[in-house]
Amino acid sequence: MADDSVILEKKGAALWITINRPQKRNAMNGDVIAGIANGYRMAHEEASVRVIVLTGAGEKAFCAGADLANAGAAFSMDFSKPNGDLADLMRLSQNATKPAIARVNGVCMAGGMGLLCMTDMAVAADNVIFGLPEVKVGVFPMQVLALLQSIAPRRLVNEWCITGEPFDAQTALGAGLLNHVVPAAELDSKVDWLISRITDKSPTAIRRGKYAMRAIAAMSFDESIAYTESQIAILSMTEDAKEGLKAFGEKRKPVWPGK
Template sequence: MTDTTAVITEKRGQAFWITIDRPEKRNALNGEVIAGITRAYRDAHEDKDVRVIVLTGAGDKAFCAGADLQNSGAAFAMDHSKPNVDYADLLRLSQNATKPAIARVGGVCMAGGMGLLCMTDMAVAADHVVFGLPEVKVGVFPMQVLSLLQRIAPPRLVNEWALTGEPFDARAAQAAGLLNYVVPAAELGAKVDWLIGRIVDKSPTAIRRGKYAMRAIASMSFDESIAYTESQIALLAMTEDAKEGLKAFSQKRKPVWTGR
């Protein structure tokens, strides 16, 4: 386990858990939290034993309530000499990640927390969780969050959430495509573990190359996409995992993945 002031990381089997550890602040984002998650994502990708990332918040009150507004000047302050914003760079990093990530949402998910939710591949939430984009209530707008959110949820709903700033519940979030599963709070841990189990027994090579391809074709036309993917399946078939998977299937046994 690695423990910083704001973010805790821990390996649990083949899962790499990243926990925002500011429950007294509703796990609000500050520079330390963003840096901690960024560092954790990189550490997870450098560790060959890690097969899946889990992102969550400490306690049962909040997943992440967005930017820390206690010091409002610092929340939206930036160094204008830098071309990139750290939070935006974290979202960029997540989209180029080749290991799958699950959001475990046990409490309120608002504003920048919605961006963290959207940067994962799958999400499980407790049924009492409240979501929202309340930025307009404090005179700003969920600019960076929209870069991911608009690719997941229906435009009419995104418009309503962003323009009114009003909250919505877990069932509405699931219906909009933000969540894979909504469960009672007492079952949240078991459901996340179940989802982890459905990932770690699959080929890590297929998953990593697959995520890379999914990212690559996201903005391609059909003709570009089909040309790219027909070459990618040919390359994938040459990997050790693909050969092992086909051999195990013919021998009616479980495959032994090498990740190569």
């Protein structure tokens, strides 16, 4: 399943979404955004898909941001539409109920940082360089901020956005942008390891859990505790919860119905 810009490939229980523009450092254009969105939708339509992996083709870039070869197109807007395509992709990712992993194989800049922040977990090669260089071309990482502000410390976000200067993988790890940093040669094995730690767990618990995490993000404590109180009661009635408790009592691995 492929087009010129994005490759969608099912590997076991994972759907891999690969930006396929290595000659352009996997820069985003309209086709890339549409292809990633299509991958997210496909993953949710296929019950056998348990996790999404988002990455870039080649070894040099995860995503270098918007394709600036035609700067007018990169920052143009159809003002008759209330929403932009990248903003809609971010909305789609945040409402997703299947987990996503960023496999950061190379440079991750500007809009690429937005793609990184869309995912639930991230593994990066130790030679990757990150950054938000938009101020160098007279703009600002506006849409990236919508996700970044809830992940990284405010002081670091301020520095990255205002100076536009790059930073390394260890800094990204310390800031909470990444879960793991490994040598480039170990990147795929670490991603596979993380996938395996997801796919042996209850798909129903993860699906409903991600839904709840999204719902309570903007709630006060009193609102969120009341909401989650009702959610755990509902979750306990699912077939996965019944199987999990039964398997625990019988000292065996659960066989998840996914219901």
